Structure formats: structure tokens, C-alpha cells
Amino acid sequence: MNYMMNTEISVPFREISFPTPRQMTFRQARRHKGFLLGGGVLLLIIIMALLAPLLAPHDPYHQDLSNRLTPPIWHEKGTWDHPLGTDNLGRDYLSRLMYGARISLIIGVAAMLISGVIGTTLGVLAGFFGGRVDLVVNALITTRLALPIMLVALAVVALVGGSLQIVVLVLGLMIWNRFALVMRASTQQLRSMDYVSAAKAAGCSTPRIILAEVMPNIMNNLIVVATLEITRAILIEASLSFLGMGVQPPLPSWGLMVAEAKGFMLFSPWMIAIPGAAIFILVLSINLLGDGIRDITAPEGRS
Amino acid sequence: MSALLEVKDLYVDIPLAAGVLHAVRGVDFSVDRGQTLSLVGESGCGKSLSVLAVMNLLPKKAKWYADTITFDGQEMDKVRERQMANIRGSKMAMIFQEPMTALNPCYTIGNQLEEALLRHKPVSRNEARDRAVFLLEKVGITAAGSRLKQYPHQLSGGLRQRVMIAMGLMCDPPLIIADEPTTALDVTIQAQILALLASLQKEFDMGMILITHDLGVVARMADYVAVMYCGQVVETGRATELFENPLHPYTQGLLRCIPVPGQTKPGEHLGSIPGIVPTPIGKQKGCVFQNRCTYVFNDCTSAKVDLTRISAGREYRCLLSPEVCRQNMNESQAT
Amino acid sequence: MTTALLQTEDITKVYQVSAGVFKGKRSLAAVNGVSIDINRGEVVGLVGESGCGKSTIAKIILSLEEATSGQVYFDGEPMATIDRKERARRIQPIFQDPYSSLNPRKSIGSIISLPYRVHQIGNKAEMEARVTEIMDTVGLPPRFRSSYPNQLSGGQRQRVAIARALMMKPELVICDEPTSALDVSVQSQILNLLLDLRENRGLTYLIITHDLSVVEHIASRVAVMYLGRIVEEAATDKLFKNPRHPYTQALLTSVLTPEPRLGLPETHLGIAYPNPIDPPPGCTFHPRCPKATDRCQKDSPQPVSENDHMVACYFAEPPQ
Numbered sequence: 032m033n034y035m036m037n038t039e040i041s042v043p044f045r046e047i048s049f050p051t052p053r054q055m056t057f058r059q060a061r062r063h064k065g066f067l068l069g070g071g072v073l074l075l076i077i078i079m080a081l082l083a084p085l086l087a088p089h090d091p092y093h094q095d096l097s098n099r100l101t102p103p104i105w106h107e108k109g110t111w112d113h114p115l116g117t118d119n120l121g122r123d124y125l126s127r128l129m130y131g132a133r134i135s136l137i138i139g140v141a142a143m144l145i146s147g148v149i150g151t152t153l154g155v156l157a158g159f160f161g162g163r164v165d166l167v168v169n170a171l172i173t174t175r176l177a178l179p180i181m182l183v184a185l186a187v188v189a190l191v192g193g194s195l196q197i198v199v200l201v202l203g204l205m206i207w208n209r210f211a212l213v214m215r216a217s218t219q220q221l222r223s224m225d226y227v228s229a230a231k232a233a234g235c236s237t238p239r240i241i242l243a244e245v246m247p248n249i250m251n252n253l254i255v256v257a258t259l260e261i262t263r264a265i266l267i268e269a270s271l272s273f274l275g276m277g278v279q280p281p282l283p284s285w286g287l288m289v290a291e292a293k294g295f296m297l298f299s300p301w302m303i304a305i306p307g308a309a310i311f312i313l314v315l316s317i318n319l320l321g322d323g324i325r326d327i328t329a330p331e332g333r334s
Numbered sequence: 335m336s337a338l339l340e341v342k343d344l345y346v347d348i349p350l351a352a353g354v355l356h357a358v359r360g361v362d363f364s365v366d367r368g369q370t371l372s373l374v375g376e377s378g379c380g381k382s383l384s385v386l387a388v389m390n391l392l393p394k395k396a397k398w399y400a401d402t403i404t405f406d407g408q409e410m411d412k413v414r415e416r417q418m419a420n421i422r423g424s425k426m427a428m429i430f431q432e433p434m435t436a437l438n439p440c441y442t443i444g445n446q447l448e449e450a451l452l453r454h455k456p457v458s459r460n461e462a463r464d465r466a467v468f469l470l471e472k473v474g475i476t477a478a479g480s481r482l483k484q485y486p487h488q489l490s491g492g493l494r495q496r497v498m499i500a501m502g503l504m505c506d507p508p509l510i511i512a513d514e515p516t517t518a519l520d521v522t523i524q525a526q527i528l529a530l531l532a533s534l535q536k537e538f539d540m541g542m543i544l545i546t547h548d549l550g551v552v553a554r555m556a557d558y559v560a561v562m563y564c565g566q567v568v569e570t571g572r573a574t575e576l577f578e579n580p581l582h583p584y585t586q587g588l589l590r591c592i593p594v595p596g597q598t599k600p601g602e603h604l605g606s607i608p609g610i611v612p613t614p615i616g617k618q619k620g621c622v623f624q625n626r627c628t629y630v631f632n633d634c635t636s637a638k639v640d641l642t643r644i645s646a647g648r649e650y651r652c653l654l655s656p657e658v659c660r661q662n663m664n665e666s667q668a669t
Numbered sequence: 670m671t672t673a674l675l676q677t678e679d680i681t682k683v684y685q686v687s688a689g690v691f692k693g694k695r696s697l698a699a700v701n702g703v704s705i706d707i708n709r710g711e712v713v714g715l716v717g718e719s720g721c722g723k724s725t726i727a728k729i730i731l732s733l734e735e736a737t738s739g740q741v742y743f744d745g746e747p748m749a750t751i752d753r754k755e756r757a758r759r760i761q762p763i764f765q766d767p768y769s770s771l772n773p774r775k776s777i778g779s780i781i782s783l784p785y786r787v788h789q790i791g792n793k794a795e796m797e798a799r800v801t802e803i804m805d806t807v808g809l810p811p812r813f814r815s816s817y818p819n820q821l822s823g824g825q826r827q828r829v830a831i832a833r834a835l836m837m838k839p840e841l842v843i844c845d846e847p848t849s850a851l852d853v854s855v856q857s858q859i860l861n862l863l864l865d866l867r868e869n870r871g872l873t874y875l876i877i878t879h880d881l882s883v884v885e886h887i888a889s890r891v892a893v894m895y896l897g898r899i900v901e902e903a904a905t906d907k908l909f910k911n912p913r914h915p916y917t918q919a920l921l922t923s924v925l926t927p928e929p930r931l932g933l934p935e936t937h938l939g940i941a942y943p944n945p946i947d948p949p950p951g952c953t954f955h956p957r958c959p960k961a962t963d964r965c966q967k968d969s970p971q972p973v974s975e976n977d978h979m980v981a982c983y984f985a986e987p988p989q
Contacts, residue, residue, distance in 0.1 A: 049352070049820045052774060058351075225770035226780075229833065232731050233784040234757030247774040376852035377823075474940055490942040491719075520718035521879060522936055525923040529933045547853065550925030554933050573929040591857035593886035594926045595909055600886050601864065604857040610822050 059327045066323025072316035080132035087126035088114075091283050095121035103301050115305055118288070119295060124302075127283035128309055134284045135265050135313060138199055142264035143257055145203025150210025151253060157211070158218025159241055168215070172208050180205045180267060188276040198277050202264045213256050217249040251328035258321030262314045269310050285310050338541040339388070339509055340364040343401035346383050346392065353615040357383050358398070359565045363543075365558075367508060370535065370542040372556035372573070374549060378611055379562040381545045385511050389426060390418045406508060424454035427502030431514040433494035437486040443497055444482025450504040462504075469500040472537075473530060492523040499531065506538065513545045528555055549592060553577050558647060561585050564622045565614050567641070571648040581650040581659040583627045590666065605666070621653070629654060629662055672745040673706040674841055674873050675730065675760075680704070680739035682725050686946060697946050699725040700736070701897035707841070712867065712874040714888030714905070716881060716920070720945050721894040723877045727845045730875070731762050743841075754788055761834035765846035767826035771818040777829055778814040784836045803832045807862060824855035831862065835870070844876045848883065860887060881924045885909055893917050896943050896953040903978040913978065913985040915958050952982070960984040 050058065060066055079086065095117070102109050103116040103124070115124035157168035184201045191197060221227065222245070230244050271277030272286030280287060285306040292302035346358035358380040365371040373381040387398040388410070403410035406425060413421070422428070430436040438446060447466035451457060457465075463482070470478035473496040486494060495515065502510055512531065516524035532555060535542050544555055552559055552573065559576045561569040561584065569582040580586045590605025598604065609626040620635040621627070627634065633653055641649040644656060652659065682700040687693070700722040707713045715723045728734040730741060732748060741748040743760070761784075764770040771780055778800055785796045804811060807828040818826055827847065834842055847863065848856040864887060866872060876888055884891055885905060892902040893916065901914040912918045922934045941956035952969050955961040964983060972981040976988040 051817045052819065225764040225766055226772040228728075228731075228733055229762060229764065229770055229830070230772075230783065231733055232757060232760070232762045233833070233837075234754045234787045235783070236753075239787070244772055248772070376854060476940070490944075492940075492942055521881070521923045522718065522919050522938055523942075525925070525934050525936050526938070526940075529935070532933060548925070549853070549927040553927040553929040554925050554931065556929075577927055577929045588853055589927060591853050592927060593857075593860075593882040595882055595885040595921075595924065597926075598886060600905065603861045603864065604886065606857040606861060607854040608858075610824065610855075 056327060060323070063323045063327055065319040066327060069316040069319025069321075069323060072312065073320055076132055076313055076316070077136065079129050080136050083126075083129040083133060087123075087129045088112075089123035089126045091122060091126040091130045092281050093122060097121065100295065100299050100302075102299065103305075106301075116299075116301060118291065118302060124305060127288060128285075128305065131283040131285045131288060131306065131309070132313070134195065134278060134282060135268070135310070138195065138202070138268045138278075139261040139265040139317075141199045142202035142206060142268075143260045145199070146205070146207035146260060146264075147210055147253070147257055149204070150207030151214050153207070154211035154214030155218050155241060155245070155249075158215040159222050159245065161219075161222075165215075168211065172211055175205070175208050178205070181270065184267070184271055185274070185276050188271070193271070193276050193279050195278050195282070198268055198271060202267060206260055206263055206267075209260060210253075210256055213252055214249060217252045218245060221245050221248055251324070255321050255325040255328070258317050258324065262317045262321075265310070265314060265317075337364040337366050337404075338406060339543075340402070340404045341384070341388060341400055342403075344384055344387060344398065344403075345400070346380065346387050346396060346398040348393075348396045350615070356614045357396075357565055358387070359614070361562070361565075361567050363560050363567070363570075365509070365541045365543055367541050368535070368539050369557045370532075370544055370555055371558045371560065372544040372546065372552040373560050373562055374546055374552045375562035376547055376611065378564070380565040381562050382513055384562075385513065385543060385545060389422055389428065389511070390415060391422075420454065423450060423507075424505040425507050425509065427505070427507040427510045429495075429498050429502050429510065429512040429515045431517055433491050433498055433518065436498055437494055439486050441485075442482065443484055443486065443489070447482070447497070447501055447504060450501045454505050465504060466500070469503050470497070472503075472534065473497070473500045474526075475500075491519055492527065495519060495523075495527055496530070499527075499534070503534065503538065507540065509541045509543070510535070511543045511545070514547070515544070516551065517546070517548070524551075531555075549577075549588060561588075564611055566622055566651065567649075568623070568652075569650040570641075571650075575648060579660065580663060581644075581656055582623075582652050583629055583654075583659070583662070584623050585650075586659075586663050586666065587626075587628075621651075629658075672742075674709045674744055675705075675707040675875070676742040677703060677705050677726070677730070678740045678742070680726065680729060680736045680741065682722070682729060682734065683737045695946050698897050698948070699945065700729070702739075703894070703897070703899055705892055705899070705902075707873060707875055709840075709873055710871060711890060712876060712888045714884035714891040715875060715877045715894060716879060716884055716891060717894035718879055718920075718943075720896065720943055722897040723894050724845055727762070727843050727875070727877055730843060731760060732756060757784065758788065758837045759839055760841045760843065761837070761839040763827075763830050763834050763842060763844045763847045766850055767823045767830060768818075768850075770830050771826055773818050775817075776814070777809075777816050777818070777821070780818075780829060781832045781836060783833065788837065799836065800832075803835055806835070806866070807832045808858075822855075823851050824858060827851060827855075827859055828862070831859075831866070835866065838870070839872070841873045841875065844874055844878075846878050847876070849878065849880065856883075863887065881920060882926075893920065896945055896948055898953065898981065899972065899979075900954065900982065901978075901980045902972075907978055907989070911978075911986065911989045913980040913988065914982045915960050915984070916954050918986075 098117050098121045099119055101113050101117040104111060104114045109116065113123050115128060117123055153168045153171065157165045183205060187201050188197060227240060227244055230240050268277055269286030272284045273290045275290065278284040278287055288306035289303055296303050341364065342362050344358055344361045348355040348357050361384050363371060373384065375381050383392065386392050388403060392398060400411065444463065444466055448459060448462040451462045451465055466482060467478045470481060475481055475493065475496055516527050519527060528551065546552060556573045559571060559573050560567050561582065563584050569576065569585045576585065580589055587605065587607040591607065593604055607626050612625065620637060621639045624630050624634045637653060639651050639653055641651050643649050680700055680703045681698065684697045684699055685694045686697050703726060717723050725734065729736045743751060781803060782796055782800050785799065801811065809825065809828050809832065813821065848859050851859060860883065867874060876884065878884055888905050891905050891908045892899050893914065895916050901908065901917045908917065909921065912921050919936045919938050922936050937959040938957045949956050951966040955965040970981045970983050972979050978988045
């Protein structure tokens with residue numbers, strides 16, 4: 032246990048320069064396994080979706096009834112022509128999977144953006160002003176929570192028919208509650224900070240204070256919630272499409288692929304397993320990314 | 335007669351992202367029954383960490399080592415955490431800075447006081463309650479019986495601190511460690527709490543380690559003082575000696591910084607110590623105070639500066655001789 | 670007679686707080702009829718302990734809170750009639766906590782130049798020059814311009830706060846416990862800086878603090894507050910030589926100077942503590958006052974000024 036400090040050695044105490052907030056964030060991001068793994072997989076999926084026209088071996092809508100229900104490559108009857116097999120209409124599964132990624136990502140991001148704008152605006156206003164504004168926003172949140180998303184979505188689709196745009200709109204107008212609650216809480220914590228008072232005393236108008244002083248400090252929480260809401264939107268869309276109330280065929284939505292594969296589950300299990308696994312992997316990677324961002328930007332990791 | 339608590343050569347290292355922080359380097363201190371030792375220094379000097387190390391309450395990633403720690407005749411470095419948990423509270427009581435957060439809001443005062451005793455001694459709940467009432471009255475809380483049923487949030491800061499002191503005394507400990515006990519309190523209440531601590535110490539013949547950054551508190555309360563700077567002890571001595579005849583340039587500098595009503599001239603510049611405290615990461619050559627000292631000379635940047643002993647208990651860590659130090663003090667007071 | 674730079678007339682601020690889960694709302698009078706005058710060039714110290722309302726008064730003067738009743742006049746004009754931006758140019762705050770008074774996501778340069786950008790005076794070059802000048806005045810090395818608050822020490826952050834306050838060349842600076850959160854050696858640096866700035870720029874200060882030693886050193890007049898009221902007000906040397914109100918006497922006795930042979934002071938105060946939600950009837954100080962009588966429990970004493978030394982107490986010491 033001879034842990035003696037050797038004070039004989041020569042270099043004087045270095046001038047320690049502490050890193051800037053941005054540098055600290057990057058440093059921690061590089062070391063966080065969940066962030067790297069989730070981010071990496073997500074990046075691959077995004078690349079696959081963006082480059083689908085170049086990467087997909089076949090046209091996802093091209094039907095080839097002579098080649099129906101071909102198993103994937105790991106079966107004895109599989110061919111490299113269709114590495115993931117074909118579905119009941121002879122369409123190449125790999126190509127459908129790649130184009131399906133686009134649908135999932137577009138819906139996820141678009142719904143997140145719409146709900147993000149709604150929820151953040153309501154939450155920040157409620158958190159900053161308190162009082163009556165807070166009461167009104169709370170009433171709105173409670174009302175929204177009383178409405179089950181799935182039933183509302185089903186009702187809307189039953190009235191006007193299902194499509195990509197309808198799904199995005201319904202989701203965007205419904206899933207903003209978490210944004211509102213989290214942004215409200217974050218803003219409340221910050222509104223009594225002295226730098227907000229100092230900005231007021233310097234003559235800043237209220238909009239300027241909210242946008243320039245408060246928002247940069249709640250961005251971290253915002254990003255974390257945003258990633259979680261993307262996954263929520265993706266899962267709800269998959270469920271809606273599975274029920275036939277979301278994206279309409281022949282669009283290669285992964286949820287729709289699961290629905291179409293339902294009837295063939297016993298004899299061609301890969302048909303349902305592959306899009307199911309795809310949804311799982313996408314959601315998992317976004318969740319890992321979101322958790323990673325939360326850990327990296329958490330205040331404890333800062334000092 | 336050996337001291338109640340004796341710590342020799344204490345080191346505390348804390349690994350940080352920027353390197354290992356040598357927060358405490360070679361610190362000695364000791365305290366006896368009936369005595370008050372004050373560890374005084376500014377933020378980051380290592381005074382709280384030193385005491386937390388002795389109580390084995392440092393955060394897990396901190397590493398500490400001491401040549402010897404003797405408490406009540408027992409060698410402490412051989413003591414395991416389980417035994418330490420028994421000693422903490424029953425033989426070493428700690429009073430914290432924040433009375434608002436040191437008490438658990440979910441339990442009554444009486445509950446927490448009784449727990450403090452029942453955890454360590456095999457007494458009945460009734461006996462514990464009687465002792466709680468006795469001590470609450472000792473710390474000046476009237477209607478102690480009904481107070482036992484109150485919750486912490488129903489008491490003011492000053493009252494909570496009194497309850498904290500009572501809690502510390504439940505097991506009749508020989509040593510009390512008070513870490514900034516009055517910093518969070520109003521100034522009129524601070525005087526009352528300090529007077530209470532002093533009288534209780536006398537009555538129960540306890541040793542007290544008082545950690546603070548407030549030199550006024552130190553002057554009025556402490557018998558012995560150890561001034562800490564950047565992880566090292568730079569001066570020790572009896573309070574009267576140290577305040578009337580400070581030797582180390584840092585101690586002298588600190589005393590010059592304080593406005594004293596009736597002594598410092600209003601509207602004029604206060605003395606100041608230029609620069610800021612260095613961060614003890616990496617190795618260090620020479621005196622730790624070199625970049626801020628008015629009297630720095632060549633050797634200060636290269637020689638190893640140990641504690642110079644003037645008499646028992648009176649030491650200072652500087653290459654200048656005591657006479658030169660005294661001269662410096664007189665000169666700066668004359669200007 | 671020239672008008673005071675700042676006058677508050679009988680300011681009151683009442684908050685509605687919930688007294689418990691089922692007990693509904695009670696009124697908390699944080700400030701209860703406070704009138705202060707601050708003349709140009711003065712340093713007025715406002716002292717008191719926690720809960721006395723001094724910080725609330727600062728917020729009201731800065732228009733961060735609105736008084737429930739009473740008026741604030743700045744340079745003779747009612748504060749409400751002064752435009753937000755003009756107010757910002759002429760009155761600036763320095764807050765206590767150097768860790769929360771700077772936006773952690775903004776660089777130092779951006780923080781200091783904020784008032785300039787808000788008021789849109791001059792162009793970018795002028796602004797940069799002004800920031801450089803101010804940073805030099807407060808003793809911040811130029812390389813800190815692109816640093817962030819977390820890279821600076823407490824004293825350095827407080828200098829940034831001072832620089833920001835001085836950007837628009839204000840007339841009145843409200844310092845709310847400017848050095849309480851700082852180490853002793855840093856405190857003296859900042860106090861010296863504040864003294865220099867006042868002399869060089871002709872500033873007027875309102876210093877709010879609980880530290881009597883600091884007030885005695887830096888203020889020309891002192892007002893002592895207790896539970897929302899001013900109980901004594903006088904020039905600094907008069908107040909410290911001859912404290913007339915029992916609370917002021919107790920406060921001064923409680924100051925612990927670094928003189929080891931003096932031991933601990935006896936404040937002669939009871940154990941009762943001030944509760945702003947449930948203030949005692951009559952004089953708010955009577956539960957703790959060594960001189961309290963029946964009269965003190967019934968009628969609150971009115972402030973009486975003799976020889977330019979104001980005190981609100983039936984048993985005040987005579988003025989000198």
C-alpha cells in the first residue's frame with residue numbers, strides 16, 4: 032500500500048485549460064458505446080434508404096408470379112438473384128426492404144418535426160410564462176392524453192382513406208405530448224436563472240430571451256425527446272399499416288409487409304421475420320442513439 | 335497522552351478527465367479532547383476532502399492514503415468499512431453545511447434522532463427518546479417533546495442546524511467534525527450556533543474539527559488552526575499566535591483581504607492576493623504559492639518546501655525565515 | 670435641491686403562497702412599505718438577513734418584478750414611464766451567483782456584447798472595440814473572449830458579469846450580493862474593482878448584502894431591513910458607531926472579526942425565527958427583541974428621523 036506521492040519531480044502544475052462545452056460533448060460522444068453502435072446502425076439504414084435506387088437489385092413493385100415465395104439465400108432453394116427471397120407476388124424482398132426503409136424514416140422524421148414544433152412551442156410557452164398559459168397548455172395536454180392515438184388514427188383513416196400523407200399528419204398532430212411536457216419542465220428550471228434576468232435587464236425582448244437564451248440550453252433535452260418520438264411514430268405507423276389503416280399497398284412499408292406475410296407465416300416464416308427484424312433493428316438503433324445523447328449531454332457528465 | 339485523532343501524511347487523489355487531481359498532499363493534523371482544531375482555507379484547498387478521507391466517505395473513484403491515522407488509540411488504516419460504519423455516528427459525529435438537505439424530509443425529527451442512537455447502542459426506544467428530548471433541550475429547543483413529532487420542513491434553518499447538532503451528540507461521541515456548520519445560516523443565528531457548539535464541547539469534553547473558509551469564525555472558535563492552500567498545510571499554530579503573528583505569505587495575504595469594521599479604512603483598496611489558485615494536476619516543482627506570492631524569489635520555483643517547525647504545533651511552509659516573515663508583515667501593515 | 674437618482678416610495682410586494690395542501694393561499698409581504706432615496710454618486714448599502722426582502726427590492730427596481738403598490742422614480746420620472754431599453758441602458762444589475770448569471774452555452778464575448786447587440790448601437794467594429802476595452806478594464810485577459818463560462822473561475826465569471834453590466838455605461842448599478850459566493854481573496858479583488866470603477870466612471874451603486882464588513886468598507890449610507898421593512902437608516906459611520914435599533918445592534922455584534930482574543934459575541938436575541946408568512950403583530954422584531962414590551966406587540970413603530978439618522982423603534986438609542 033505504498034502509494035506515496037512523489038513531489039520531487041520537476042514540471043510545474045500545467046495551466047489546465049478546460050474544454051469548451053462543444054469539445055466535451057464530442058469527446059464523450061466518441062467514447063459512448065451505445066451512441067456509436069446506435070448511430071452507426073442508423074447511419075447504415077439511412078444510407079441504404081437514400082441510395083435505394085442505386086443499391087436495390089430489382090424494382091420493388093415488379094411482380095413475377097413465376098417466382099413467388101422464393102426462400103432467402105440461407106435456404107437450399109435460395110438464389111443470389113433474390114438474396115432475401117420473394118413475396119407472394121414475386122417481388123424481390125431485399126428491394127422492398129430497402130425502399131421500405133425510406134417510408135419508415137420519412138414518416139418517423141416528418142411526424143417528429145410536426146409534433147416537435149407543436150409540442151415545443153406549447154411546452155416552452157407554458158414553462159416560461161407559467162400562470163394562465165400553463166393552465167391552458169396543461170388542459171390541452173390532458174385532453175390529448177385522453178385520446179387514444181390508435182383509435183383516432185383509425186377513425187381518420189376510415190373517414191378519408193389511408194395514405195402516407197394522412198399517416199404523417201395524424202401522427203404529427205397527436206404525438207406532441209412528450210415534447211410539451213419535457214420542454215415545459217426544462218424551461219421552468221431555466222426561467223429563474225440569473226442570466227435570464229440579466230438578459231431582461233439588458234433590455235432583451237421576451238421572444239429574444241426565449242429564442243436566444245433559453246432554447247440553446249434546452250436543445251439537449253429536445254434532441255433526446257426527438258429521437259424517441261421518431262421511434263414512436265415508426266412503430267405506430269407499422270401498427271396502422273399492419274391493420275390496413277396506414278400506408279396503402281403496393282408501397283413497401285415494413286408494417287404492410289408484415290401484414291401481407293401474416294397468411295404465409297407457417298410455411299414461409301422468413302417473410303414475416305425479415306420486416307419484423309428490420310423494424311426492431313431500426314427502433315433499437317434510434318433508441319440507443321437517443322440514450323447515448325441523453326447520457327452524453329447529461330449535466331453529471333459535464334463538470 | 336496521545337491525541338484523540340492523529341492523521342499523518344494524508345494523500346487524496348481524484349482521477350479526472352484532464353488528469354489525476356492531487357487534491358490533498360501530505361497533510362498532517364491532530365486534535366485532542368476538549369480542543370478545537372480549525373482547518374481553514376478557500377474553496378478547493380482540500381479541507382473537506384481531508385476529513386472525508388478520515389471518515390472513509392470519499393467518492394468511490396477517489397484514492398487516498400495516509401501514513402497513520404490513529405483514533406481513540408486505534409489504528410484506523412486497518413479498519414474495514416463495516417467497522418468504519420460503526421465508528422461514524424457513534425464515535426465520530428459529523429455536522430454538515432446544509433441543514434436544509436441533511437435531514438430526511440420523510441421522517442420526523444424524533445425518528446431521526448432516535449435512529450442515530452438505536453443504530454449504534456443496544457437501548458430501548460424509550461431510552462432513545464429520552465435522550466433525544468434531553469439533547470434537544472441542551473441545544474436550546476424548547477417544547478422538545480412536541481418537536482419530536484415535527485418534520486424537518488416545519489423548522490427554520492437555525493432550528494434544523496440545532497437538531498443536526500443534537501443528532502450528532504446522541505451517542506456521546508468524543509469527536510465532532512463540523513464542515514462549514516454556519517455558512518448557510520444568517521449572521522445573527524451563526525453567532526448563537528457557534529456559541530452553542532462551544533459550550534457543548536466544553537460540557538461533554540469533545541474534540542472538534544471545524545472546517546470553514548471564514549477567518550472570523552476561526553479566530554473566535556478555534557484553539558488550533560491549520561491553514562490549507564491547494565492541498566497542503568501552509569501554516570499551523572494556536573489561533574492567538576497565528577492571527578497576531580501570521581508567518582506564511584498566504585496567511586498574511588488572507589488577513590489583509592478582509593475588511594474589518596473599525597480597522598480597515600473605508601473606501602480604500604483592500605489588500606488582495608493576485609491571480610487564482612492553481613489546479614493540482616500533474617507534478618509540481620517548488621512552492622505551491624509561487625505564482626501569487628509577493629515575496630517570491632529564485633529558490634521558490636525549484637526547491638522542495640517542507641514545513642519549518644518553530645515550536646510544538648507552530649509550523650509554516652516557506653523558505654523565508656520567521657524574522658523576515660514578521661518584517662514583511664510589519665511593513666505591509668505600515669503602508 | 671437636486672432630485673435623487675432613484676427613489677422608491679412606500680413600495681410593497683405581496684406574494685400569494687400556498688400555506689399547505691388544504692390551507693389555501695396566504696399573503697407573504699416580502700416588502701412592506703419601503704422608501705429609499707439613492708443620490709447620484711452614492712453607494713447605498715441595503716443589509717439584512719434572509720427573508721428581509723432586499724433581493725425583492727432589487728428586482729422591483731430593475732423592473733423584473735412589479736410592486737403591488739408604491740412608486741419607483743428614476744431621475745424624477747416614474748419608472749413605469751421609462752422605456753424598456755432606456756431603463757436597460759441606465760440601470761444594470763450584478764447578481765450574486767457567478768455560476769447562474771452567465772449563459773453556459775454562450776461565449777464570453779457574446780455574453781458581454783449582448784446589451785450592445787440588443788440596443789443596436791454602432792457597427793460590429795465599434796462593438797468589438799468596446800468589448801476589448803471593457804474586458805481590459807475589468808481585468809479579463811483578451812483570450813477569454815472565445816471561452817465559455819465553464820472554463821472560468823468564480824472570480825473571473827463575476828468580472829464577466831461586471832463587464833456586461835458596464836457595456837452601456839449605466840448610471841446606476843444594482844449589486845445583489847456581488848461577492849458572497851466568492852472566496853475571500855477573490856472578494857477583495859472584486860471589491861477593489863468595484864471601488865475603482867465607481868471612481869473612474871461616476872457610478873452610483875446600490876449594494877445589497879448580508880455582510881456588514883463589506884458594507885462598512887464600501888457604502889456611504891446604510892439601510893437595515895428586517896422582514897420587509899427598513900428599521901434603521903443612516904450614514905455608514907454614524908450607523909456603525911451608534912446603532913440605534915436593537916436589531917442593528919445585534920447584527921453588528923454578530924460580525925466575527927478575525928480577533929482571536931474576543932471570543933464569541935452574545936447577541937441577546939431569542940431563539941424565535943422570522944416567518945414572513947405569519948409575521949407577528951405590531952413590530953415584526955418583537956419576538957426576538959431584548960427590549961420588547963406590550964406596546965411593541967400592539968403597534969408597529971413608525972420610522973422617525975433625527976439628525977439624519979432614521980430608526981423605527983420605541984426604544985431606540987438616542988442619536989449622536
